[in-house]
Amino acid sequence: MGFISKYRRHKGALPILIMLALTGLGLTFSAATAAPAKNTMTASAKSTIIEEGEEIFLKGCSSCHGLNLEGGAVAPALIGVGAASVDFQVGTGRMPMQDMSQQAMRKTPVYNEEQVAALAAYVASLAPGPRAYTNEEINWERDGNTAEGGELFRNNCAMCHNFAGQGGALSQGKYAPTVMGVEAKHIYEVMITGPQSMPVFSDTIITPEEKLSVIKWIKAAENEPNLGGAALGRVGPVTEGLLVWTFGLGLLIGIAVWLTAKAR
Amino acid sequence: MTARERVAGTVANYVDERTGAAAWMKKNLQKVFPDHWSFMLGEIALYSFVILLLSGTFLTFWFDPSMRHVVYEGSYQPLKDVEMSASYASALHISFDVRGGLLMRQIHHWAALIFMAAIVVHLLRVFFTGAFRKPREFNWILGIALLTLGIVEGFLGYSLPDDLLSGTGIRIAHAIIQSIPVVGTYLSFFAFGGAFPGEVFIPRIYIVHVLLLPGIFLALITVHLMLVWYQKHTQYPGPGRTEKNVVGYPLMPVYMAKAGGFFFIVFGVTAFLGAVASINPIWLYGPYTPGQISAGSQPDWYMGWLDGLVRMSPPLETHAFGHTISWNILLPGLIIPGIIFTGMALYPFIESWLSGDKREHHLLDRPRNVPNRTALGVMSLTFMVIAMINGGNDIIATHFDLSINQIMWFSRIGIIVLPPLAFVITKRICLSLQRADRELVLHGKETGRLVMLPHGEFIEVHEELSAEKKFTLTQHEQPKAIALVKEDVGGVLNPKGIRARLQARFSAANAENIAKPTATEVKELEGGHH
């Protein structure tokens, strides 16, 4: 008897078949929605990085942002946003946006560094705007002051992003995301470009040195271990109260039940 | 006589000759305490209080309650050279430069949270079992006073380090004081020694927090415990338990060992929390300045309901004759809490007034047997829980991808609609449970065993309950409705007037119970009925 016939009434047959079907479905789906960028790049001839960027833009961004970056019903115009915006938005994976929700969320970038640079060059070529930065030129470790950065952060950032940079709620379902785990250049660019709900912090309001201090404080907070134990999210009394009512009281009441139960 | 007995005898004699202690020691060492886990909730609060005293005293050896401006020179680098108050700097010093300092700070704060949580669950137990009835009404009022003072004490305590989060809480307290009509601005200037934030508030609340309130607590807790001691603890109904006895274990040795051991356990659990879970990391908040704020600012959990009520308040303010009354602050901040706590404190009297029950009660109620009280309790809890949820609406929004505006509207509407709904549902559940009890007594417990009778019918074998269980399920009283007497035979109106009508109405509601099975009914069934 063939293998399949022999085992077709095996009790594991159905679960295995379902797993195979689901996996196949999933793989088909991800293949269908995969970013087209890589393949098309190598295929076509490219002359300058700006032309490269234009090509990527036309394929991946123009459907929302317009063929001439003029924007549309669902996306703003990109004229004058500068390379900094592109480097931040595309480099952190926010763009291309996954769904048309309130807010672009950080996710795994679709385009690689080269492609991001190309896109940025293209957008910047159409109208002047803030330039992109590299991590190397942002010397926060050498030129920043942690304590000053903390003061600046609490004054300018904590009201949206929370005292420890964990993020916070804005109105109507929008939110200020966590600032943890963000590359230094992206933090710099985000202050300069003021994406979506975030205001613009130009170099005259928060000087470049002050920006480096902010980045240094953020990195320090990121690497600071929790001295007192598990951090419970670094969001304050809400999680502390939850722990007391679940674990704390639960444990104590459980012990009380044991204490008053009759021994065998 | 052994050597040990001789020494003990000498000591006892020495003390007795000077105090006459032998008589009351003998009586009290034999005192009987009923043993149930739900009677230990108040103990958790009591032991947490002791832990607070011990850990708090430790902290006072280093804490500097002064608001004078200093520049930080301690070991926490991210705050190097930052300007702050001396109280914040000393709290940082305790956290980073005193060995065991952070541990004791954390134990102190965890103990405070557990203290309040234990008071609340203890209150719920006392409420749902009716332990506040005569002769314990005064003890109930003491308990509400302890709850209220506990909330204040906790708020003052976590405000002492003068960090950004707790300073914001003080700002809000200041706004509440200032909004009081006529005297508000004077009260706030007196409390703060001038304009907000001033230089005297932290030293003043320090003395309230470490001396005044702990003293009041000690006094109130002592009276609270003495009443329990003297009136003897209540007990759950059951075989052998009556209104006139207490069944349990003697103080020495059983109760001393169990209660004493439980103290060490509560202390140990609190220390465990202090060891593994970070709480109130003031160095991350930064020093308080009125120009800064953090997203997701909340008070400690026991004030979360207050914050939630304030957040959901409609924007009501009246301006008349050159004066302003901020209803959006007074209503959620003072008036509604005042009504709630006054209502709570007076509840034993309200209940006995409405039910007409003036007898002593030492046997507890099973909550299902008093559906109206249980439903009222669940209704109040629902109110508080919705308020608390709204207090954390921004944290909930960020973690569950919701909108604070939607949560706010849910709370505004929910807090009016959901409590009555909870009342109705709870009452129905209580009546269902009563019905289930009746079934159990009359028909026994379902065993899950099926038997085929000779004529082909399938029945499930029911096991008759033991006499003890049957008694427990039927010993309760079921009040009858008080008939409304509008006028007497002569045509004279009832002098009680509206009170009589209210009493009749409420007693009718109280009498809505599933009639418990009587002895005759049970006897009728004894005889192989399935």
Next chain:
Amino acid sequence: MSKELEPLADPGLPEHVHRKADIDPIAAKRAERQVAVLFALSAVGTFLFIYSFFFIKDDVFIFLPIMGNTNAHQLGIGMGMALSLLFIGFGAVHWAKTLMPDQEVIAYRHELKSAPEDRSEFVKTAKEGAEQAGLGRRPLIKRSLAAAVGLAGLPAVILLRDLGPLPGNSLNETSWKTGTKLVTDPGDRPIKASDLQVGGVAQVMPALLAGQKRTLENIAKDAVLLIRLRPSEFQLDAERLSWTHEGIIAFSKICSHMGCAVALYEQTTKHLLCPCHQSTFDVTRAAKVIFGPSARPLPQLAITIDADGYLIAKQPFTEAVGPSFWERKS
């Protein structure tokens, strides 16, 4: 269903069930050993505390699952203390549960009400005492006593007078005067209009006079938020529009609800959100309240530029900043 509710009879205390340690001496010995082990574990906890306190440096971190990088010193002293306490408790409870007598004991409640003789004796004694004091027969003493005691309470209240100054007009005043420069906070740098981009915000304070220090009391009233929009985005009346400069508008940062810092600016919606109770203010309409419990908009500071192009206040605030109070006219 019968009409009379005769209850079921009380069967009395249930039969006592003996524990293993009650009947079997080996089980009793084992329980005793278990108690001893628990107490010994407590001692281990104490030693862990002592060792960690003195010998583990406070900059040593170890990695634990779930908790991540944990400070070894803190963990050591904390767990040491916790274990030393917990196991004393567990030992004592286990000892009580397994070895101490667990036979239920009955005690009887005495009636709380005193005996009738005692009650009448008390009434008699109290009445006699009152008569002997003679207050009833001597109203002059009663009234003068009441007056004296009532008055004697007054010094206690009057002594509190110097707790603080009277508010006076201070709640209506801030440091902002006509011509006060707007400076960055922190940094104290004066700001030109061109320094602020469209969509930008700046945390701003009034410039300090020479030798002046900025106190927290100043910050609590003077903190201002500077926001730049496109002038076409404003929906203001002519007067409020004249308080702006080229799309730059200034508001008090102190929330009109309960005084938190309202600094959360949403660039896309042009809303200011106060994180404390979620009052939301529409910047384009002079910080009008559009959501939340605040009943008043944020006070707007009229700004213009001076001869050198720096932003200055055109006039002081026209209303009190911060939360409302009784004497506030609007």
